[in-house]
Amino acid sequence: MREKTLEELWREASRREGRLKACLTLYWKWVSKEIEVVDPNPPRSFAEFLLRPDYSLWFWFSIAFVAATVALVAVTETLPLLLPLRYLFGTVYVLFFPGFLLVEALYPREEELSPLERLALSIGLSLAVVPLIGLVLNYTPFGIRLWPVLYSLTLYMLVVGFIASWRKYLYVRLYRGGS
Numbered sequence: 001m002r003e004k005t006l007e008e009l010w011r012e013a014s015r016r017e018g019r020l021k022a023c024l025t026l027y028w029k030w031v032s033k034e035i036e037v038v039d040p041n042p043p044r045s046f047a048e049f050l051l052r053p054d055y056s057l058w059f060w061f062s063i064a065f066v067a068a069t070v071a072l073v074a075v076t077e078t079l080p081l082l083l084p085l086r087y088l089f090g091t092v093y094v095l096f097f098p099g100f101l102l103v104e105a106l107y108p109r110e111e112e113l114s115p116l117e118r119l120a121l122s123i124g125l126s127l128a129v130v131p132l133i134g135l136v137l138n139y140t141p142f143g144i145r146l147w148p149v150l151y152s153l154t155l156y157m158l159v160v161g162f163i164a165s166w167r168k169y170l171y172v173r174l175y176r177g178g179s
Contacts, residue, residue, distance in 0.1 A: 006037055042172050049169040059165050062101060066157050069093040073150055093153070098133075099125030101157055104164035108171045129156070 006026070013022035029035045043049040050056050069089045076086045099122035107113050113121070133152050134144050142148035 009035070043169070046166065046169050049172065050165060055168070055172065056165060058104070059161055062097060062157070062161055065089070065097065066093070066154055070150060070154060073146070094130055095126050096122055097126070097157055098129045098153060098160075099123060099127070101160040101164055102129060105160050105167055108164065108167040 010022055010026060013025055016022075017025060026035070030037060039054075043052055043055060050059065053060070069086075069092075072082060072086045072089050076082045100118075102125050103113070103118055103121045107118075130153065133156060134149065137144050137148055137152055140148070
């Protein structure tokens with residue numbers, strides 16, 4: 001027997017319960033593992049994985065946030081009006097994103113950790129990784145100044161982000177039927 005698509009399930013439920021109630025019912029069935037939502041066309045290559053927003057939106061958002069933070073740091077040297085925004089972005093850049101990307105690399109499957117565990121680990125690992133990068137920078141000729149720290153954290157986040165994307169792609173390819 002052919003499995004039903006999500007759209008077919010939704011149409012049946014919406015005829016009985018209405019659209020909103022059907023959406024909520026299907027969502028709770030998915031959360032409680034009564035139904036499984038499987039991509040009929042998983043990505044076949046790493047490039048396709050990166051280009052599909054349903055798989056890699058988190059990655060592109062992270063890259064955009066890192067780029068925006070670096071741009072804000074550069075711009076606020078001449079335009080101090082944006083300093084509060086720089087402080088906000090810089091705080092998230094230092095205290096969340098290094099750990100977030102490391103957590104994504106270490107635990108590529110969504111079901112491995114709850115969102116609260118991911119948040120706590122992201123902050124905790126950031127508080128561990130950033131001082132280690134600073135320690136390494138302390139023994140280089142560059143020292144611990146704004147631009148060397150910014151470039152080092154950016155390089156770290158790009159590398160770990162690509163590693164996390166690769167691991168998520170391998171999971172999709174090996175366990176969800178991609179070839």
